[in-house]
Each structure stands twice: as structure tokens, then as C-alpha cells.
Amino acid sequence: MPYPVFKDNREFINALKANNDLVTIEQEVDWDLEMGAIVRRVCERKSASPYFKKIRDYPGFEALGAPLATYKRLAIAMGMKPDAFVPEISNEYVKRTTGDPIKSILLDKKKAPCKENIWTGKDADLFKLPGPMVHDGDGGRYLATWHFVVSKDLETQAVNWGMYRQMVFDEKTMVGPVLPFSDMGKMFYGKYVPKNKPMPFATVIGCDPLAGVAACAPSPIPEDEFTGMLMGAPVELVKCETCDLEVPAHAEIIIEGEVIPNLLIEEAPFGEYTGYRTSPREPRTVYRIKAITFRNNPILTVSNMGVPTDEGQLLRSFSLGLEMRKLLESQGIPITGVFMLPESTHHMVVVGVKPIYSNIASQIANLVFGSKLSPWFHMVIVVDEETDIYNKDDVIHALATKCHPIRGIRKYEQSVGTPLYPFADPEDRKWSRGAQILFDCTFPLHWPKSDLPIKVSFNNVYPKEIQEKVLQNWKNYGFKD
Amino acid sequence: MAKKEYDTFVLTDLALVAEDKETEMIVRDLMPADRRYKYRSAYVFGMVSKDESKYPDRLWVRLGRGQLQEKPWSIKVIKEVNKIPEG
Structure with a gap:
């Protein structure tokens, strides 16, 4: 493989550190707005990723903020030079994602780090995870801000990974918008709801960085295979505990459950990617959870949507x-x-x-x-x-x-x-x-x-030899840039 | 005993909220015994008043896009209602 690949969030954190693009925060940080405010300021200043080591009320949990909010971090995630230009990253992305998809492989549960801890029944309680209150005025705590939701088409069995925000309502319930024209919206509202069938789902938090990129990509290729193409190696998946969905074995936290048909609960408001809270609190799609599995000392990933750039x-x-x-x-x-x-x-x-x-x-x-x-x-x-x-x-x-x-x-x-x-x-x-x-x-x-008007620029209205002479002498003239 | 605090989102005209009448609504618990449960939402039957001192607990009011109203109301939570089927 001609480039480094990070099989999980932890290897990516090490790479950010090695590239001076990580700030490790040892001081305790509150999940109630403080963490969100830090991540927001990081996004607005294009600062290094904050790595929160101590979260108030949640010993043993950690969080990574703004994991991919800059092109530098995207280049690192792609295993490229951190100072690669956008056209270089773009060309590399197109090169890797054009061709044959790379099928995922299934790991035995015993080898899957995301199965190190398994909560079911009463133990599967969303408030035992450090879901942040991201912005003041949000409708609730958003556990899922940088994550993806796995679902399967009822008829074709096609699998989708997509980012659908999820707000914690109570111990067992999350709520979020699923737009009818989205891939999951077509599956759920087009196929499960008419049959009044709950749709199994698995929310994947703290995945490897390229799985997150793939989940954002509107490609027709199944996202797990698309991730494999970006990585140049198959993604390692593992079966869920309560349904037949498969999730990345090296992810930090998996939340399993069912999307409930014909039931809507109020969700939002939430600071959105447009930089506004545009959509108001409204009845939205309901996720009922059955199990939570996670790695030892899990690292939550936290994005904070608002004004650019996140x-x-x-x-x-x-x-x-x-x-x-x-x-x-x-x-x-x-x-x-x-x-x-x-x-x-x-x-x-x-x-x-x-x-x-x-x-x-x-x-x-x-x-x-x-x-x-x-x-x-x-x-x-x-x-x-x-x-x-x-x-x-x-x-x-x-x-x-x-x-x-x-x-x-x-x-x-x-x-x-x-x-x-x-x-x-x-x-x-x-x-x-x-x-x-x-x-x-x-x-x-x-x-x-x-x-035709002639563009008047350095590159356009001077002979090549004059351009070269000026460029060669630029520092001699006294310019420092 | 210290007052409990809740908040709720009012999606209609504030003037249309029925006071002193048993009403079903969603509230968020802002002062749970275990802080990890802060912002837990629940459907409840309760009575509200725009008079802050009328009922035992404080109720903060937000509008549909999260705008916090300056003055709190008061609430008496009668019971929590389970409206969500088991998964």
C-alpha cells in the first residue's frame, strides 16, 4: 500500500499528534456546553483538533473534537502529506474511488474491539455515554454528531451508511430528521413504514476517519466498499448483537436498535451545517435502542456544526x-x-x-x-x-x-x-x-x-521571459514573500 | 426542599398556552439527582402558570429555535407518561 492507512480512530489521533495537529486537553471539560464551545471555536479558527481526556461525570470516556474540519486533517486521513493542496487531495480521492470496489471482510466477534464492553437490557442507557450539549438552545444532547447510521433495505438488502443526526430523548430513545429523499429515508419511509415494520439500525461513533468520509459521500457504491477503496484495503466488519447488520469492528461505540414506524417525537432545534438554526423543533423519526457496545476507554467523536468551517x-x-x-x-x-x-x-x-x-x-x-x-x-x-x-x-x-x-x-x-x-x-x-x-x-x-476582453494579470499580460526574470529576482528586489 | 427545574419548547404562540389546566407536554429535567441525566426529556401531564410562584417547580420556556424566554414560569408535574413502545 503506497500510503498509510488508519484502521481506527486511535491510530488517526496518533497521526494528528505526529503532525502537530492535536491539542491534548488533560484539564476536566464539561460535556454541558463547554466541550461544544471549544470545538466551535476550533472550527472557526481552524485550530488543531482538541482531544479531551477527562469529561465531567464520565470517567473513562474521552472525546475527539473536529476530527476532519480542515483539508490538512483530510490529507492526513488519506495518508498524504499534511500540506497537500486541495487539487492533489481531490485527484487522489477520484483515483482511489474509481475502479473496482473493495469488499469488506467479517471478523469474529472475539477479535472485534468494539465488543470489549456490551450493554443490553437496562444497562443499555444512553445517558451512560457522554453525549454533549453542543450549543446552548439545542433541543437535547447530541450523541451522534460525527458518526454514521447503518441500515439495510427491506427488499434489496442493500446496506447504507449515512450521517443522520441523533438527539438523546430518554435512556432508550433517540430522535432525528430522516429526509424522505435521503438513502435511509427512501428505505424507511418507502419500504418499512408502509408495512409498519421497525427498521434495525446501528449507529457507529468514533469510526476510522475514512469511513466517516465515505458516509458523507453521495456515491452509488456501498459505503463500506467505498471506504475500502479509500483505504486501499478491506474494511473489517463485525455482526451486531441484536440484528443482522454489520458494523466496523474497530469503531469506538456502537448503538443498536430499531427505527420505529408511525411514531414521531419532537426533535431539535440544532445548530446546522448552514451556520443557522433554520429548522425548528418538530416531530421527527424515532430510534429505540436495544444495545450499546464499546471499546475500553471509548473516544467519542464530536463535530460542532455552525458557521464555516466544520x-x-x-x-x-x-x-x-x-x-x-x-x-x-x-x-x-x-x-x-x-x-x-x-x-x-x-x-x-x-x-x-x-x-x-x-x-x-x-x-x-x-x-x-x-x-x-x-x-x-x-x-x-x-x-x-x-x-x-x-x-x-x-x-x-x-x-x-x-x-x-x-x-x-x-x-x-x-x-x-x-x-x-x-x-x-x-x-x-x-x-x-x-x-x-x-x-x-x-x-x-x-x-x-x-x-473578447483580455484578462490583465501577471500570468497573462507579460512575456514569459519577463515573468521568469521577475520571479527569479523577487527576493533580490527586497520582497520577503 | 429546593425547587426542581425543567424547561419546555413552546411551538405555538405563548399566549395560547393553557394555564392551570392539566396538559400533556414534553419537559426536560434540568436538575436530576444524577447529573448525567440532565436534559432527559419526558412526556408528562402537568399544570403550568406564567406566575413563577404558583406551582412548586420552575419551568423555563424556549421557542422553536431555542430562544430562551427571560422569565420562568412554574409547573406542577403530575405524572410521567410513557408514549414510546419498547424496542
């Missing part, structure tokens, strides 16, 4: 953008790259293209807005190859100068949206209705060449 925004942007890139490349569109800005809370994607035929921007927008990825974003900016899609300044410059305020903007009405869009009307949020927009920042092909 891992929800960064990883979802990363994988959404790259799944769009795969889609556009599969259709033969001459794109030069796709980058979704994490600061846009994965609402805005920038597509670079060689505009070799007219209305190529519309074709791009139609494809991505028509895909299953589309409810999660609503702005597409199409730029030509002279704009660096990874450079926000360059993208803003193109948007402000090349996009015609009428001809360059195309509106898409009556699309699928999410209840989390802060700009949406309350009624639209309730029914997951959205709208989308294309900003075409390419010059029309029918303009005479002589009329």
Missing part, C-alpha cells in the same frame, strides 16, 4: 463536488475541474470548463441539478479555463465581471430542496421545496475574437 461543510463539499466531477466526466463534458466551496456550506459549486460549444454552462447545470446530488446545493458557477476554481478571489472576480446580470443567470424553479435552507420560505422548508440558479461566467462563443 467537517460537515468541508467533507460534504469535497465529496459532493467530486461526485459531480465524476458525473460530468462520465458524460464527456470537457470540464477542467469541479470545486465546491466549503464556506458556501456546500451550497455553491464552481465548475471549470473548456467552452468549446455554446450553452455548455446550461448543459452542466441541467446535469448536476438533475442528479440525486441536487437537493444539497443550489448555486452552480461555470467558469472557463482562465479562472482558478480553487482560488476564491479568482472565482469572485469571474462572477463579478464575466457573468451577464440577465443573460448569464438562469433560474431553476420548483426543485427539490431541504428544510435547512435559511433563505427558503417557511412553507417551502416544510415541504423540502427549493430553487436553483446557474451563473454562467463564460464569454459567448459567437463574440468576435477581437471583441
Whole structure:
């Protein structure tokens, strides 16, 4: 294997430490808001990951905050150089996840660290885990903020890993939103609920870092096999105690139970990935638990969603953008790259293209807005190859100068949206209705060449020899950068 | 005995909340004997008043997006109701 692979959260913590990207906090920290406030500030300052060694009321438990909230940590998780540039990480991700999926392998329960402790019956009590009160004003304690939920399709037996937030209601109950267009939503509301059948689930907390990346990725490949592709090795799974689901054997904490049909309980509010509390407290999906299994001295993973940048925004942007890139490349569109800005809370994607035929921007927008990825974003900016899609300044410059305020903007009405869009009307949020927009920042092909504006930049309006001379002498001139 | 403290989320107009009437509602326990159980939610039958001193326990009120109201109300919890089927 040409790159290091971290089979669990603990090896990843060691790698963060080795790369000076971890702050080990020995001082006791309160699960009631203090831990959340630290993680929030870490996200807003792009600081190192906090590793909480002592949690008030919960001796023996530890927590890792903001595990993947920066590209540096994503590069480390991928086994790359910590200072790898986003295009390098993107290319590596696409390379690893294009090709044959890698099937997982099943471990004997005796060899699975997540079975070191097993609580069932009365012992399976959610308040015995240090679920943090993440933000003041949240509807409850969110045990599951950086995790994934495993579920299985009733008819096809297809397995899904997805991130669905879960709020602790009481000792045995969690509640959370499951949007009907999500993979688990289609399974539960489309197949289990009509038959009034409970759906087995397993919540996986403190998984290896790439399983978390895979659970965020909107790929058609089963997430366990997708994780294997990212790792370059099969994921080791183990059977659950109370159902036939399989979970990563090296995860820190597993919560098993059933999603209850035809019962809703109030959940939220919660600070969301858009940086707002948009969706109000409302009746939502109910998870009833049956068992908790965990490693000795388990390490909870804690994300804190809010204003950029946290891992929800960064990883979802990363994988959404790259799944769009795969889609556009599969259709033969001459794109030069796709980058979704994490600061846009994965609402805005920038597509670079060689505009070799007219209305190529519309074709791009139609494809991505028509895909299953589309409810999660609503702005597409199409730029030509002279704009660096990874450079926000360059993208803003193109948007402000090349996009015609009428001809360059195309509106898409009556699309699928999410209840989390802060700009949406309350009624639209309730029914997951959205709208989308294309900003075409390419010059029309029918303009005479002589009329095309010339970009005035260092790279564009000086002869190569002058550029090289200036670059070679830059420090000699007295510049320090 | 010290007052217990609860909070609840009111999703309608505050003026529409029925006072002095047995009502089913969800409350969160803010002062459990074992601190690990703080914020445990429960369906209860209780009576509330906007007068802080009318009933034995304090009830903080939040709106749908978590906005805490400045003045607490009071509550008498009559009984907890189990509405969730066993898993």
C-alpha cells in the first residue's frame, strides 16, 4: 500500500499528534456546553483538533473534537502529506474511488474491539455515554454528531451508511430528521413504514476517519466498499448483537436498535451545517435502542456544526463536488475541474470548463441539478479555463465581471430542496421545496475574437521571459514573500 | 426542599398556552439527582402558570429555535407518561 492507512480512530489521533495537529486537553471539560464551545471555536479558527481526556461525570470516556474540519486533517486521513493542496487531495480521492470496489471482510466477534464492553437490557442507557450539549438552545444532547447510521433495505438488502443526526430523548430513545429523499429515508419511509415494520439500525461513533468520509459521500457504491477503496484495503466488519447488520469492528461505540414506524417525537432545534438554526423543533423519526457496545476507554467523536468551517461543510463539499466531477466526466463534458466551496456550506459549486460549444454552462447545470446530488446545493458557477476554481478571489472576480446580470443567470424553479435552507420560505422548508440558479461566467462563443476582453494579470499580460526574470529576482528586489 | 427545574419548547404562540389546566407536554429535567441525566426529556401531564410562584417547580420556556424566554414560569408535574413502545 503506497500510503498509510488508519484502521481506527486511535491510530488517526496518533497521526494528528505526529503532525502537530492535536491539542491534548488533560484539564476536566464539561460535556454541558463547554466541550461544544471549544470545538466551535476550533472550527472557526481552524485550530488543531482538541482531544479531551477527562469529561465531567464520565470517567473513562474521552472525546475527539473536529476530527476532519480542515483539508490538512483530510490529507492526513488519506495518508498524504499534511500540506497537500486541495487539487492533489481531490485527484487522489477520484483515483482511489474509481475502479473496482473493495469488499469488506467479517471478523469474529472475539477479535472485534468494539465488543470489549456490551450493554443490553437496562444497562443499555444512553445517558451512560457522554453525549454533549453542543450549543446552548439545542433541543437535547447530541450523541451522534460525527458518526454514521447503518441500515439495510427491506427488499434489496442493500446496506447504507449515512450521517443522520441523533438527539438523546430518554435512556432508550433517540430522535432525528430522516429526509424522505435521503438513502435511509427512501428505505424507511418507502419500504418499512408502509408495512409498519421497525427498521434495525446501528449507529457507529468514533469510526476510522475514512469511513466517516465515505458516509458523507453521495456515491452509488456501498459505503463500506467505498471506504475500502479509500483505504486501499478491506474494511473489517463485525455482526451486531441484536440484528443482522454489520458494523466496523474497530469503531469506538456502537448503538443498536430499531427505527420505529408511525411514531414521531419532537426533535431539535440544532445548530446546522448552514451556520443557522433554520429548522425548528418538530416531530421527527424515532430510534429505540436495544444495545450499546464499546471499546475500553471509548473516544467519542464530536463535530460542532455552525458557521464555516466544520467537517460537515468541508467533507460534504469535497465529496459532493467530486461526485459531480465524476458525473460530468462520465458524460464527456470537457470540464477542467469541479470545486465546491466549503464556506458556501456546500451550497455553491464552481465548475471549470473548456467552452468549446455554446450553452455548455446550461448543459452542466441541467446535469448536476438533475442528479440525486441536487437537493444539497443550489448555486452552480461555470467558469472557463482562465479562472482558478480553487482560488476564491479568482472565482469572485469571474462572477463579478464575466457573468451577464440577465443573460448569464438562469433560474431553476420548483426543485427539490431541504428544510435547512435559511433563505427558503417557511412553507417551502416544510415541504423540502427549493430553487436553483446557474451563473454562467463564460464569454459567448459567437463574440468576435477581437471583441473578447483580455484578462490583465501577471500570468497573462507579460512575456514569459519577463515573468521568469521577475520571479527569479523577487527576493533580490527586497520582497520577503 | 429546593425547587426542581425543567424547561419546555413552546411551538405555538405563548399566549395560547393553557394555564392551570392539566396538559400533556414534553419537559426536560434540568436538575436530576444524577447529573448525567440532565436534559432527559419526558412526556408528562402537568399544570403550568406564567406566575413563577404558583406551582412548586420552575419551568423555563424556549421557542422553536431555542430562544430562551427571560422569565420562568412554574409547573406542577403530575405524572410521567410513557408514549414510546419498547424496542
